[in-house]
């Protein structure tokens with residue numbers, strides 16, 4: 506059975522979810538027949554590996570193993586201590602492997618099977634790493650100036666799985682979290698942050714995902730930045746849960762504000 510169909514069934518009767526998705530893009534079985542007015546350029550795994558040209562004359566591309574230390578440094582310099590997430594999500598050979606599968610197969614069926622069985626083509630795959638992406642922005646000499654880490658929201662999905670196993674697994678291929686974003690202070694204001702977000706959105710959109718969200722501490726005042734990247738920014742204390750109406754909440758920690766964007 507198409508997993509999007511199983512997700513639809515598991516969320517059917519859920520009025521809020523349907524309100525949030527009046528024309529559910531997650532119903533890939535239907536959506537593939539729809540005409541898109543302005544199709545984005547197609548990303549293939551090969552194209553992804555090449556990356557895209559970026560501000561400052563450099564590239565935006567998936568991180569290489571050598572970039573991991575610099576990415577951790579950039580993130581920790583801005584107080585985003587996600588070294589553990591970074592290692593779990595982006596420090597492995599499996600990183601983005603299931604996204605490549607989604608991009609190649611044009612539907613998410615084999616990726617979903619891999620999420621369920623933990624194997625792809627007979628090889629063991631860690632779904633967390635497989636569905637994560639670490640993009641870096643470099644200058645023309647290859648020096649890393651910024652990075653963006655996108656991962657499945659593990660704790661939230663674990664909560665959903667305790668209530669509804671199928672829904673929790675299916676959501677791994679529907680929701681992604683922009684867990685960390687940082688640009689070297691000397692290179693801010695040149696469009697690097699926006700370009701990293703744009704390419705991250707494009708990557709997950711074309712991999713069949715439907716929601717990207719994240720959170721920032723209120724004192725950072727990043728509302729204008731994320732609004733410009735077409736995210737909806739929630740007020741301080743406003744939870745993400747009523748929008749998704751899933752059997753688990755995405756709660757903010759401390760003084761944090763959520764931002765989210767529908768993909769596709």
Ligand SMILES: CC(C)(COP(=O)(O)OP(=O)(O)OC[C@H]1O[C@@H](n2cnc3c(N)ncnc32)[C@H](O)[C@@H]1OP(=O)(O)O)[C@@H](O)C(=O)NCCC(=O)NCCS
Pocket residue numbers: 583685686687688689692693694695696697698699700719720721725726727729730
């Ligand atoms: C947020 C961040 C990634 C943006 O990177 P960038 O390369 O400077 O972004 P861009 O050049 O694409 O966009 C810059 C715009 O965002 C605005 N902006 C960025 N950070 C801001 C902040 N903390 N407060 C207010 N505005 C901010 C800038 O004012 C600028 O607006 P302008 O073009 O009208 O001058 C970068 O400022 C950064 O690393 N900040 C620290 C870490 C952080 O807050 N990360 C996000 C956590 S979710």
